[in-house]
Amino acid sequence: HRAWRGQRPGEAVSALTRQVLASFAGTEDPRTHQLITDLVRHLHSYAVRNDLTEREWTRAIEFLTDTGHITDDKRQEFVLLSDVLGLSSVVDLLTNSRTPDTTPSAVLGPFYVDGPPAAEHGADISDGLPGTPLVVRARVTDEAGEPVPGAVVDVWQSNEDGFYDVQLPELDGPVLRARFHTDPLGRLHFRSILPSAYPIPADGPVGGLLAEVGRHPYRAPHVHFMISAPGHRRLVTQLFVRGGEYLDSDTVFGVKDALVVEFTPQPDGSRLLDYEFRIGRLSS
Amino acid sequence: HRAWRGQRPGEAVSALTRQVLASFAGTEDPRTHQLITDLVRHLHSYAVRNDLTEREWTRAIEFLTDTGHITDDKRQEFVLLSDVLGLSSVVDLLTNSRTPDTTPSAVLGPFYVDGPPAAEHGADISDGLPGTPLVVRARVTDEAGEPVPGAVVDVWQSNEDGFYDVQLPELDGPVLRARFHTDPLGRLHFRSILPSAYPIPADGPVGGLLAEVGRHPYRAPHVHFMISAPGHRRLVTQLFVRGGEYLDSDTVFGVKDALVVEFTPQPDGSRLLDYEFRIGRLSS
Ligand SMILES: [Cu+2]
Ligand SMILES: [Fe+3]
Ligand SMILES: [Fe+3]
Numbered sequence: 001h002r003a004w005r006g007q008r009p010g011e012a013v014s015a016l017t018r019q020v021l022a023s024f025a026g027t028e029d030p031r032t033h034q035l036i037t038d039l040v041r042h043l044h045s046y047a048v049r050n051d052l053t054e055r056e057w058t059r060a061i062e063f064l065t066d067t068g069h070i071t072d073d074k075r076q077e078f079v080l081l082s083d084v085l086g087l088s089s090v091v092d093l094l095t096n097s098r099t100p101d102t103t104p105s106a107v108l109g110p111f112y113v114d115g116p117p118a119a120e121h122g123a124d125i126s127d128g129l130p131g132t133p134l135v136v137r138a139r140v141t142d143e144a145g146e147p148v149p150g151a152v153v154d155v156w157q158s159n160e161d162g163f164y165d166v167q168l169p170e171l172d173g174p175v176l177r178a179r180f181h182t183d184p185l186g187r188l189h190f191r192s193i194l195p196s197a198y199p200i201p202a203d204g205p206v207g208g209l210l211a212e213v214g215r216h217p218y219r220a221p222h223v224h225f226m227i228s229a230p231g232h233r234r235l236v237t238q239l240f241v242r243g244g245e246y247l248d249s250d251t252v253f254g255v256k257d258a259l260v261v262e263f264t265p266q267p268d269g270s271r272l273l274d275y276e277f278r279i280g281r282l283s284s
Numbered sequence: 285h286r287a288w289r290g291q292r293p294g295e296a297v298s299a300l301t302r303q304v305l306a307s308f309a310g311t312e313d314p315r316t317h318q319l320i321t322d323l324v325r326h327l328h329s330y331a332v333r334n335d336l337t338e339r340e341w342t343r344a345i346e347f348l349t350d351t352g353h354i355t356d357d358k359r360q361e362f363v364l365l366s367d368v369l370g371l372s373s374v375v376d377l378l379t380n381s382r383t384p385d386t387t388p389s390a391v392l393g394p395f396y397v398d399g400p401p402a403a404e405h406g407a408d409i410s411d412g413l414p415g416t417p418l419v420v421r422a423r424v425t426d427e428a429g430e431p432v433p434g435a436v437v438d439v440w441q442s443n444e445d446g447f448y449d450v451q452l453p454e455l456d457g458p459v460l461r462a463r464f465h466t467d468p469l470g471r472l473h474f475r476s477i478l479p480s481a482y483p484i485p486a487d488g489p490v491g492g493l494l495a496e497v498g499r500h501p502y503r504a505p506h507v508h509f510m511i512s513a514p515g516h517r518r519l520v521t522q523l524f525v526r527g528g529e530y531l532d533s534d535t536v537f538g539v540k541d542a543l544v545v546e547f548t549p550q551p552d553g554s555r556l557l558d559y560e561f562r563i564g565r566l567s568s
Binding site for chain 2: 007008009012013016017019020023024026027028029032033034035036038039040042043044045046047048049050051052053054056057061064065067068069071076078079082085086087088089090091092093094095096097098209212213214215249253
């Protein structure tokens with residue numbers, strides 16, 4: 001059964017859409033005009049193609065309201081919604097992945113903290129937390145393979161249980177996050193522990209959505225990197241542990257094939273991550 | 285200048301969209317599956333067609349967050365957003381306007397209060413408020429033109445200054461709203477005042493949007509009607525004052541030609557609204 005009967009009033013809806021589009025004719029900024037009118041086209045087309053009912057529209061309004069009300073300084077449920085619908089990754093691709101000769105980007109995620117503690121080469125950023133020991137050796141180069149010395153490299157990751165330091169009130173101060181500077185040969189190295197898979201916050205509207213569509217809330221295990229150097233485009237990315245859980249179903253669609261890398265088992269039981277980041281020059 | 289350079293990564297985005305769509309394969313309810321996957325298609329297509337940038341995406345997240353935070357029990361900014369984008373009227377058309385032989389519907393709007401005070405035929409629902417006197421004579425019939433006796437007819441409207449009673453804290457109790465029952469010939473009549481144009485709440489994110497695109501926040505003057513009768517589809521509609529302001533630019537796109545009617549000037553300076561509502565039978 002349906003909430004309506006009879007024929008879809010196609011001509012009346014088309015006329016209405018034209019009227020709405022025309023109402024934006026006075027928009028001064030051309031880009032704003034483009035974005036808002038195409039939004040109207042897509043919204044109307046979505047409603048018409050699906051014969052959206054008032055009841056479904058009401059449910060959508062309630063969902064957005066709940067999403068707004070759970071969002072605060074510490075929790076951004078709209079970003080989470082964008083993440084699980086793959087929109088964040090689409091925008092990331094469109095903005096940051098137009099140069100095939102550089103390392104692919106990945107979304108920033110909610111756990112970056114601006115200005116992480118500076119660390120020396122060789123430092124253990126895990127501060128002795130339990131976990132599988134990890135050694136990271138990395139190089140930063142440009143598109144031509146030339147080393148980029150003095151690049152600022154921020155690193156952050158989850159612990160063995162899948163939590164970031166900011167989620168653990170018993171910790172005093174940052175851990176499993178640090179800022180390095182590449183040496184004259186563009187290198188950095190540090191010690192840490194193997195990151196674990198973790199769920200995104202699933203107790204809100206987005207968690208409810210995932211449950212309703214039969215999806216789990218987990219992210220594949222990864223280490224975040226943000227790399228900045230004068231004259232170069234900033235790279236925000238993640239390296240995923242090959243063989244880790246949820247690589248094929250990362251709930252925010254952050255995994256790209258080129259970012260799934262070996263965290264190679266060593267004879268002593270530790271892992272070694274050896275990676276070269278390629279960042280792009282800023283066009284002048 | 286652009287936030288990106290190089291070619292749009294079309295193949296990578298298409299692959300991502302396919303992956304996101306596939307993630308919903310486990311959705312049990314087929315309608316939910318249709319609505320969510322088509323939402324993903326439209327969202328991704330919107331981002332790609334417009335080369336949406338991270339900065340624009342961030343602005344959209346902030347807009348939705350502000351919209352959520354201003355929404356409370358008394359104010360629904362998401363509904364307002366849907367209204368000014370014409371989406372509410374599209375959904376209304378799709379749900380309620382598939383039968384050309386009944387009176388067109390219009391959106392409910394934010395000012396309906398459930399269970400208005402019962403009034404006798406001939407009552408003055410303006411309670412002596414200043415304004416141009418108005419006499420309303422109406423009939424409720426079915427698609428065949430047969431009168432519908434005993435129909436419940438709720439009426440509500442703005443005052444001479446464009447305010448509803450619920451917006452005026454100095455009023456004690458409802459005014460310019462009432463519930464009538466049609467007589468054995470399907471008729472009702474009452475006295476009131478001519479409604480005025482009024483702005484939707486413009487001090488929030490939606491008001492900011494309207495300002496940015498050069499649109500005013502006004503609704504054309506109208507009287508709301510909600511008509512229910514056993515065995516018939518409920519009709520929610522509005523009658524607009526022919527010759528009134530903003531008929532061509534009603535900010536929520538509620539005006540339909542068939543709903544613009546004469547509020548005929550009388551020799552004594554009052555107005556007469558004479559109208560026949562046609563409501564549909566419920567299919568069994
Ligand atoms: Cu579309
Ligand atoms: Fe993460
Ligand atoms: Fe109204």
